[in-house]
Amino acid sequence: MKFSASHPWFLLFNLGAIGLTICVLSGCRTSSESKYYLYRADGPNLTHAMDSNCTSCNFSTVPDIYMFGLSGVCRSTNKTINCQRNFLHSFNISAATFADIAPSNTSEFTSAASINHSLVRRLSDAVGAILILSVILSFSFIPLSLSLESGFSKILLIFLAFDACALFSALCMIYSIFRNEIAGAYAATPNVDPINWPVSFGLGVWLLAGAFGCRLLSNPILFIGFVALLLAVVLIPIAILLACCCGGAEYEVIVVPLSDFVV
Secondary structure (H helix, E strand, C coil), X not given: CCCCCHHHHHHHHHHHHHHHHHHHHCCCCCHHHHHHCCEEEEHHHHHHCCHHHCCCCXXXXXXXXXXXXXXXXXXXXXXXXXXXXXXXXXXXXHHHHHHHHCCCCCCCCHHHHHCCHHHHHHHHHHHHHXXXXXXXXXXXXXXXXXXXXXXXXXXXXXXXXHHHHHHHHHHHHHHHHHHHHHHHHHHHCCCCCHHHCCCEECHHHHHHHHHHHHHHHCCHHHHHHHHHHHHHHHHHHHHHHHHHHHCCCCCCCCCCCHHHHCC
């Protein structure tokens, strides 16, 4: 085996992708890992939207902040964080909220039926499976890269491209989870101003984006290919639009006799 300068480069970014992905997988497993949450919701405003749907609920136990990660849900009250471990977490905002405010035998909250929780659950399972597979593959890339003459080998590039696509798919699924849960909650409470729903992405999303970036940077060809694809996606529609706008222009051709130029 010939060790080249490409090996340290690849190993650095490969280990970075592994570490960041593991952090995302452990999000909200414990209070110390609550900072890796994927998104958070303001507790009082969230339950205020459900106030009209439940007359027997106790809203005094609502935490200040709900934090949702792949390994559970955390509740923050007066800066004290308590986490409920559940891998893989379903990202069900309604279930987390109702567990705090509703009696165990309640049958209310019919308005929450508009949220497609089953789809969110399937997306959550898919994200977890993809990230676990990504970590396993990334560990297997280490001995594979060391057995090759270059860390930028074409054989390794094929597997890296597959892993990059998997991480990008996970990012898209997390966004879909966010949209389904939050948009469904908005639809269930049409009388509440969306400004009063301070729901936002958390550090976990940026860590996953960082893992995707590390995977791209682990191979320059992969990174250049992604940038080229991104530019093509942006520039091709612009070129088509310009062609459509300018294609209908009419031009008048004037033919001047050669004799007009003869002195």
